[in-house]
Amino acid sequence: MAGLVTTLGSGAMTNSVHEIRDAGCILAIGTNTTEGHPVIGLEIKKAVDKGAKLIVANPREIDLVRWADLWLRHNPGTDVALLMGMMNVIVDEGLLDSTFIEERCENFDTFKESLKDFDLDTVERITGVPKNQIVEAALIYATNKPSTLLYAMGITQHSHGTDNVIATANLAMLTGNIGKPSTGVNPLRGQNNVQGACDLGALPNVYPGYQAVADPTIREKFETAWGCSLNPSPGLTLTDMFEAISKGQIKAVYLIGENPVLSDPDINHIKESIKALEFLVVQDFFLSETAQMADVVLPTATFAEKDGTFTNTERRVQRVRKAIEPVGDSKPDWWITCQIAQRMSAKGFEFETPSQIMDEIASLTPSYGGISYNRLENGGLQWPCPTQEHPGTPILHTERFARGKGHFVPLEYKPPKELPDDEYPLILTTGRSLFHFHTGTMTRKVKGLNILLEEGPLEINPSDASALGIVDGEMVKVVSRRGEIVAKAKITEVSPAGVVFLTFHFAESSANLLTNPVFDPVSKIPEFKVCAVRVERTH
């Protein structure tokens, strides 16, 4: 999200889901929408039925490719080069929106200089996409307005993920495709409330509403409201936390509903550091792989058993309503945390209902200022919604950018940190399946979903498979510098030659035993989408 904050000033979907159906062009890059966000996939279909041009940029032949006018099969990790190449064409052809750039943006000339390094020959060499396709993509995107750009973890989970995001924002600004209906830069968020968790300040550097921890006036506001003094220095990110744990700097962890043993890169290292903890509390509704290592496990209620709100990918705050009583003696997460706080003699945790919590959120978070439960009854509200009268904001940056002027950032191409070599000749990329969710804590408990996908297959191109003598359905060993797993080979042209694919839903063949724990320097997102592996037969 840091990339969008730098360029536009706000790290969220700029437009709304229903606008996609009215787009003239959709560029879907680094998103396997029909598997990861199926219902947004339906919006793309609607748009295509109405005549929109669809460009899919993905190394894998994902389902969306069937509807696409143009499929760019670029090499994994070369998104910056591809997008910069497209922008170079747009500038050369004079298809840029000069008025928009002049009135709404800054730093264009410096950015334009950096395009020089991305002539078509260079871009073709880096990305593996033929020149004419790059030109075609640029022309389609620039001439079929309104053009909307959708991306997901295929853009962010790289060691240069922030650069990828900046490239998408540069492209949208260059063509004036921002701040208007059916345009924009639209990150599709992976988990139900990842937007909300960020909005509400479950981050080391910001209070709710992205208000900086380091800003003394902001800190004072929260100190007054909460009646305590607050730590001025930003904390550790998740990935730094595990470093600090293994160094003995962090000794206790209170973990709510996460399963880092499956979701984080280089699992073996994570397990070691969790073992090193003196005290681990885990709150979850199943005994997850991480909960099995805890000192205390607290049973929580699922979404069906509690009231609250989730904020979806288009910034819409929607109600979660209690349907049944908590199963067994489980309790809502907020109740548990409040109880611990009260038992540590803290004040300000006497909430009786989630609605009261939302009222406190609204009083301290400008973008949620006008949100209260009675206003959420009919379909929710999209932030920013600063006052009780405000109708919510479906489109961001309509008059001006959240940071003032849209900031063009010059970029250079940086290859992934680990590339194939003689010892590890294949690229491993990871992703999701339609039939399972994240680490599978919920979906793997559903029999029917396990029937539809019972194990995470290793997708491998026929040419690589035949070179290794692998037949379809055979168990193979996948080895990286971090570890090895065994998985069933699925020979398919969905994966390009030289690239293999795994999901991370399955504990027994978890892709994250193999992935490379290198991080984007700004966003600290790990490079899940590219690492080097070799595949071996098991017998």
Next chain:
Amino acid sequence: MNEITLIIDGQEVKAKEGMTVLEAAKEAGIDIPTLCYHPDLTPYGACRLCIVEIENVKGFPTSCTTPASDGMVVKTNTPQIHELRRDIFELILTEHPNFCITCNRKERCQPFDICLRNVSVTERCVICPRNGHCELQDVADSLGVEEVTLPYAYSKELPIERGDPFFDRDYNLCILCGRCVRVCQEVRGRGAIAFTYRGSDALIGTAFGWSLKESECQFCGACVDICPTGALMERTSRWEGVAEYQVVTTCPYCGVGCQLELEVKRGRVIRVNPKRDGTINQGQACVKGRFGIAEFVHHPERLTNPMIRRNGNFEDATWDEALDMIASKLGKYKENNEIAVISSAKCTNEDNYVAQKFTRAVLGTNNLDHCARL
């Protein structure tokens, strides 16, 4: 869009240009029976129930496929139309169990009562999971059909398709309205199912008779939701009957935020339906939201009480024990900033707010994150 005016059953009706006669009538509150029509799908004209009379138009056009135009004079309910509709509907009923549909005792009948009309148990509505919300029953009521005079030809004797997860397909009950085929193609873009064979042999099926799992099917359940009869039925909730109440909530899976209706009976979630007017999803969901919720919520492995590790093993504890222990332990690590909190993108906004307030105000640290990056 231009407004146009029609006369329907002598009533002046305003409609928008581009609407069909059926839509115009529905807007005006005039009821025309339908089976193959669905507002999410393009008009099809298969069941013929929605026939009307239009001045200066020959015959009985289907109102679902006829565009409304300015000055049109439409009659929807003349005795002749009524008789034709009953004949059409009787034809549909000849290939579907129909004794209960037309029986005047149906409200009072229990599944294993002795039937005065000698209807076999397997052909009774009372044993159909769709009983009570079957559209054939609704149409029979609205047309006042009390008897089917045509010969009964319910004899397909097709095996019930039970090989796939989540739902059964009993094509003996299918009336070939094509709603499932069309929703799969038009709305979901899959085309996993189609009409197979021809004429009186026509059936809904997959290519080569494959199972749904082997076909293009993604198990979104849109076909089950749209089926007017008991042909497509969710397996787990098949015999649960009607829910005690429904609660509208937000799906806990991906970030799209589909609105779902959780149907509850005896304290358990028995069925999950995508909300028809849900802001984002408008009646659609994916396999996880549609079929993947009740089972994990009520899974026997759910944690039901706090546990504390003692001598390497988990032992059950009370909330007071567990909470007091945590409160006393966490305090120790506060001083040297040796503590971190990991919150969750699965939890609600309120859970996350309280977690960050606790971390900052009580534990005195900003070592707080969640899995946004993963």
